[in-house]
Amino acid sequence: MSMSKREKTLAGIVGGIAVLIAGQWTWSSIQAGFQAKEDQIASLQKKVDDQSLEVAKGELSKKKIDKVTPRSISKRDEIAISDYERWLIEVAERVNLADPATTLQSASPPGKDGFQFVKFQLRGTGTIEDVTNLLYEYHSKPFLHRITSLSVAPAGAQKKDLDRLSVTLQSEVMSIPSAQEIQPTLQSDYTLLAKSLDDYQNSIVGRNLFSPPNNPPKLSTSRNVDAVRGLRIDYAPDAKDPDAHHFISYRMEGEVPEGITIDPQTGKLNGAIRELGDYQFSIIATDSGFPAKSATQLVTIRVKEPPVPPPPERKFDVASQSKLTGLVTGKNGAEGWVFSRTDGKTFKLKEGDEMKLGDVSGKVKKVGATYMVVETDGKEWTIGIDEIVSDAFKRGQVD
Numbered sequence: 001m002s003m004s005k006r007e008k009t010l011a012g013i014v015g016g017i018a019v020l021i022a023g024q025w026t027w028s029s030i031q032a033g034f035q036a037k038e039d040q041i042a043s044l045q046k047k048v049d050d051q052s053l054e055v056a057k058g059e060l061s062k063k064k065i066d067k068v069t070p071r072s073i074s075k076r077d078e079i080a081i082s083d084y085e086r087w088l089i090e091v092a093e094r095v096n097l098a099d100p101a102t103t104l105q106s107a108s109p110p111g112k113d114g115f116q117f118v119k120f121q122l123r124g125t126g127t128i129e130d131v132t133n134l135l136y137e138y139h140s141k142p143f144l145h146r147i148t149s150l151s152v153a154p155a156g157a158q159k160k161d162l163d164r165l166s167v168t169l170q171s172e173v174m175s176i177p178s179a180q181e182i183q184p185t186l187q188s189d190y191t192l193l194a195k196s197l198d199d200y201q202n203s204i205v206g207r208n209l210f211s212p213p214n215n216p217p218k219l220s221t222s223r224n225v226d227a228v229r230g231l232r233i234d235y236a237p238d239a240k241d242p243d244a245h246h247f248i249s250y251r252m253e254g255e256v257p258e259g260i261t262i263d264p265q266t267g268k269l270n271g272a273i274r275e276l277g278d279y280q281f282s283i284i285a286t287d288s289g290f291p292a293k294s295a296t297q298l299v300t301i302r303v304k305e306p307p308v309p310p311p312p313e314r315k316f317d318v319a320s321q322s323k324l325t326g327l328v329t330g331k332n333g334a335e336g337w338v339f340s341r342t343d344g345k346t347f348k349l350k351e352g353d354e355m356k357l358g359d360v361s362g363k364v365k366k367v368g369a370t371y372m373v374v375e376t377d378g379k380e381w382t383i384g385i386d387e388i389v390s391d392a393f394k395r396g397q398v399d
Helices: 004-071 077-094 130-142 197-202 389-396
Strands: 098-107 116-126 146-154 165-175 222-228 248-254 275-288 294-304 322-331 333-340 344-351 354-357 360-365 369-376 380-383
Touching: 077 098, 077 116, 077 130, 077 165, 116 130, 130 146, 130 197, 197 333, 222 369, 322 369, 322 389, 333 354, 333 360, 360 389, 369 389
Parallel strands: 222 294
Antiparallel strands: 098 116, 116 165, 146 165, 248 275, 275 294, 322 333, 333 344, 354 360, 360 369, 369 380
């Protein structure tokens, strides 16, 4: 049966569509193949890149290991333990740590990477300066080691032990697989530390590790002391310690005059000087804190002749018949009114006025609210209201 023209046209269209579909499928298959190849190439390239990165990391790690290998202890256990323990003792003795002793804490077996750790404990006693020196020497030695703990405590309760410390140092040192059995001698490298030993000493030594910082005693820097030739000196420095529970001890330095001693507990000077002149020396006041702090006072002793004995007392003295009757403030300022029964007069004395009552004379230095101060031959004496002038003068000479 022959197809009509219309049927032939439809058949041609259907055939064309089929060819297009087949071509599309073929092209998609070809593209999928190319994409699979590209993905495979990209995957292989990533593996190559990853392997190259690992190789680079390995080379970098090897360089680092090669660089630190000289810092490792021996890879042989008994040699490593012996060498490092000997070094710890040598350092402790070099910094004057007393009774140094070491203990092997542990020696772990090598791990999967071949690295091994050995732990030691170092003990001893010393001052804060010794401990600072120990830490400085430890960190200047470029071993592959570190301090895992450091304990510092007072070595004793006695005063003589206040500056002594009990030290316990825990150290961990590492051995690496590339180390030799007999490692080359490793020299200290002080450039590894940020500061010099003196800088560390200045920052650390002189500090109290167990309580607030100790303050020095408070003491005047200088003092002049008048003394009479051949008579006992009466002077003691008045040092005060701002820290509770501290006591102060005293000593003298310099050209101390012959015959003079000091009480170490009170600071009181004892003895007498036989020769006239000025004598200068220092008194050092030191507290019992840790570390101890001191203050210095420069003392000047001026030795003079004994005063001239007063003249014999007369049976009748004008001063014994005079007394201070009033202290007033008027238009002329403050005045002391002294009434003399002998003369029947009241002397109104201001500051700077001269007073002459029989054998008693002097210059008025001050007129207060309840007393008046008079200076006679360089020495001041005080007279109170309603007090007899001669009585006040005699009392002033004794005082």
